[in-house]
Amino acid sequence: MANPVKTTCPYCGVGCGVLATRTKEGKIQIAGDPEHPANFGKLCSKGGALAETLDLEDRLLLPEVSCQKVGWSAALQAAADGLSAVREEHGPDAIGFYVSGQLLTEDYYVANKLMKGFIGSGNIDTNSRLCMSSSVAGHKRAFGSDTVPGNYEDWDQADLVVLVGSNAAWCHPILFQRLRHARETRGAKLVVIDPRRTASCDSADLHLALKPGTDVRLFNGLLAHLAAQDCQDSNFVARHTHGMADALASARADAPDIAHLAQACGLSLKDITAFFDLFATTEKTLTVYSQGVNQSSQGTDKVNAILNCHLYTGRIGRPGMGPFSITGQPNAMGGREVGGLANTLAAHMEFDDVSRDRLSRFWDTKTVASAPGLKAIDMFRAVHEGKIRAIWIMGTNPAASLPDATFVRDALEKCDLVIVSDVMENTDTLKYAHIAFPARAWGEKDGTVTNSERRISRQRAFLPAPGDARPDWWIISQVARRMGFAEAFPYETPADIFREHAALSALENDGRRDFDLSGLKDMDTDSYDALAPVQWPVSPAHPTGRKRLFDDGYFFTDDQRARLIAVSCRPPVHTPDKAYPLILNSGRLRDQWHTMTRTGKASRLNAHQDEPALALHPLDAELYDLGANGFAKVSSRWGTLLVRVQITPDQTPGQVFLPIHWTDSHAARAVTGCLVNPATDPLSGQPELKHTPVKVEKW
Numbered sequence: 288m289a290n291p292v293k294t295t296c297p298y299c300g301v302g303c304g305v306l307a308t309r310t311k312e313g314k315i316q317i318a319g320d321p322e323h324p325a326n327f328g329k330l331c332s333k334g335g336a337l338a339e340t341l342d343l344e345d346r347l348l349l350p351e352v353s354c355q356k357v358g359w360s361a362a363l364q365a366a367a368d369g370l371s372a373v374r375e376e377h378g379p380d381a382i383g384f385y386v387s388g389q390l391l392t393e394d395y396y397v398a399n400k401l402m403k404g405f406i407g408s409g410n411i412d413t414n415s416r417l418c419m420s421s422s423v424a425g426h427k428r429a430f431g432s433d434t435v436p437g438n439y440e441d442w443d444q445a446d447l448v449v450l451v452g453s454n455a456a457w458c459h460p461i462l463f464q465r466l467r468h469a470r471e472t473r474g475a476k477l478v479v480i481d482p483r484r485t486a487s488c489d490s491a492d493l494h495l496a497l498k499p500g501t502d503v504r505l506f507n508g509l510l511a512h513l514a515a516q517d518c519q520d521s522n523f524v525a526r527h528t529h530g531m532a533d534a535l536a537s538a539r540a541d542a543p544d545i546a547h548l549a550q551a552c553g554l555s556l557k558d559i560t561a562f563f564d565l566f567a568t569t570e571k572t573l574t575v576y577s578q579g580v581n582q583s584s585q586g587t588d589k590v591n592a593i594l595n596c597h598l599y600t601g602r603i604g605r606p607g608m609g610p611f612s613i614t615g616q617p618n619a620m621g622g623r624e625v626g627g628l629a630n631t632l633a634a635h636m637e638f639d640d641v642s643r644d645r646l647s648r649f650w651d652t653k654t655v656a657s658a659p660g661l662k663a664i665d666m667f668r669a670v671h672e673g674k675i676r677a678i679w680i681m682g683t684n685p686a687a688s689l690p691d692a693t694f695v696r697d698a699l700e701k702c703d704l705v706i707v708s709d710v711m712e713n714t715d716t717l718k719y720a721h722i723a724f725p726a727r728a729w730g731e732k733d734g735t736v737t738n739s740e741r742r743i744s745r746q747r748a749f750l751p752a753p754g755d756a757r758p759d760w761w762i763i764s765q766v767a768r769r770m771g772f773a774e775a776f777p778y779e780t781p782a783d784i785f786r787e788h789a790a791l792s793a794l795e796n797d798g799r800r801d802f803d804l805s806g807l808k809d810m811d812t813d814s815y816d817a818l819a820p821v822q823w824p825v826s827p828a829h830p831t832g833r834k835r836l837f838d839d840g841y842f843f844t845d846d847q848r849a850r851l852i853a854v855s856c857r858p859p860v861h862t863p864d865k866a867y868p869l870i871l872n873s874g875r876l877r878d879q880w881h882t883m884t885r886t887g888k889a890s891r892l893n894a895h896q897d898e899p900a901l902a903l904h905p906l907d908a909e910l911y912d913l914g915a916n917g918f919a920k921v922s923s924r925w926g927t928l929l930v931r932v933q934i935t936p937d938q939t940p941g942q943v944f945l946p947i948h949w950t951d952s953h954a955a956r957a958v959t960g961c962l963v964n965p966a967t968d969p970l971s972g973q974p975e976l977k978h979t980p981v982k983v984e985k986w
């Protein structure tokens with residue numbers, strides 16, 4: 288057997304280390320990396336089945352223009368000419384890039400540089416908008432920066448973990464195993480706050496099945512309770528925060544007494560009291576939150592309602608405590624670092640004059656975007672309206688995964704120029720492509736990803752590149768060169784790009800910007816190849832990375848104090864009514880990932896659930912005359928689909944659940960995105976994927 292190649296799992300934001308070994312027979316064996324601090328050798332069902340997903344069936348292996356296979360030169364020139372013509376005729380804002388948390392940081396960096404630095408528009412956004420942009424907005428409001436304060440050791444050390452809007456047992460399984468271990472060996476307590484009873488509840492001491500959309504009220508009630516119980520860390524609040532009085536006044540107005548609060552949140556007085564008392568009396572409390580919080584028209588306020596409780600008690604930046612956003616995708620965090628969101632610049636800089644000037648000098652360009660671009664939902668609206676005339680989609684499948692997916696398909700149908708970079712040839716989005724670029728897949732490409740605890744890890748190639756597939760950074764750089772920007776895109780290796788990314792983070796960084804890789808900017812290529820997992824910032828003050836931020840009480844606001852934010856509960860944008868009386872929630876299954884292009888290849892993963900199914904409570908099944916394993920027609924104001932029925936007491940009456948994985952390219956066509964409403968959070972732009980009014984009928 289050859290020496291194992293150390294790489295990182297391509298699925299969730301836990302970012303587990305993986306060992307890939309080629310056997311004498313030429314097969315690839317996959318195992319967990321015992322030295323990686325995210326997983327210490329463990330892998331979940333998806334990671335453990337990676338070796339079964341490496342075949343080339345359905346791979347896109349040659350560039351195409353107008354559905355004709357062509358050489359690279361012709362395809363790259365067609366893309367460059369098309370983008371340049373749109374820019375010339377309609378201006379830079381007539382171009383959009385929609386990218387992905389599946390891209391490596393180096394790919395992301397180059398895409399962002401081309402759009403924001405040289406095309407000259409802010410119009411690059413990412414499917415991470417659907418994943419954690421509410422956390423980003425909440426972090427920035429409270430901390431002055433998009434910083435996750437803690438690390439995974441906090442999961443081992445907490446005495447109480449509050450899991451909000453997350454089925455970590457299925458969606459972040461290796462982290463959840465750490466929680467279970469802490470519970471079994473140390474007696475740590477687990478509270479799950481989720482409208483559904485999920486697998487995570489099996490290990491919980493308390494499950495609060497709160498009414499959808501009432502999270503802000505619940506955490507406002509908690510803040511008021513903490514004040515009533517005299518749990519304020521007065522020293523921390525006085526020295527390191529602002530806004531406490533206003534936040535507390537809002538909390539008290541939202542939740543004047545616990546009995547009414549319980550009723551408003553659909554909870555029993557006993558359960559809500561038990562939760563509040565546990566939180567109030569447990570110093571080492573970690574509040575972990577994910578898509579149930581973020582994917583909401585009030586996602587940012589929900590995040591800040593949680594952060595308020597930690598700032599009020601001073602439980603942040605210390606072992607075993609703090610708020611903890613867990614990201615869905617393997618590189619959602621890396622994308623944030625390089626400006627993959629339309630409203631930020633590279634290296635966590637904002638669209639202010641100082642940052643724009645810094646970028647202009649660093650990139651030697653006069654065309655740095657002057658304003659934030661369009662966020663995902665608005666970007667596809669602009670395509671539909673003809674304001675964006677050319678869109679380049681990389682490593683994601685918006686025709687299936689965005690809300691109101693039928694509208695997105697219409698938009699792509701109308702668009703003058705659709706360029707798609709992907710590894711698969713049969714995605715729903717690729718059908719609309721005028722130009723298709725075959726990208727290299729996991730195992731074939733090199734670069735870095737950043738996981739939910741700010742840890743940068745290497746993804747390393749261990750397979751030969753198939754066909755004419757190329758790394759995304761190479762494809763983007765080649766198009767950039769043909770658009771006339773050759774000097775700015777000279778990269779030969781991902782190490783060249785990483786060094787530039789690190790140098791930019793260090794430029795004029797006096798410690799007032801959280802993202803700092805100055806300690807890595809002079810790495811030679813051998814050191815980059817050998818880079819061990821490390822948590823940013825990596826700077827002279829923290830040469831081996833930094834486990835926790837805010838341990839010194841200093842934040843990244845102008846006055847270095849955190850902000851408690853006054854928030855009030857408001858209902859979701861679209862509420863159930865007579866025509867659409869049920870609330871549709873959407874999410875992941877344990878053994879599938881996104882639109883199943885990789886996990887769908889592994890038969891053992893398909894065995895867990897081999898087709899989409901609408902989960903609903905027995906009372907609703909009776910009300911709508913639906914039998915187990917029968918079929919239902921599910922309709923919303925945005926679309927209709929037919930799907931099998933799964934009756935389960937885990938659902939609350941009045942609420943139904945659909946998985947997000949199946950698309951038109953699967954035998955069981957069921958594009959959940961076609962049902963989902965496109966309402967967004969006004970601050971983060973994150974869509975309300977967890978709350979769409981629907982009706983169900985027997986079919």
Ligand code: SF4
Binds near residue numbers: 296302
């Ligand atoms: Fe991969 Fe996430 Fe499973 Fe780890 S927990 S093996 S990163 S899918």
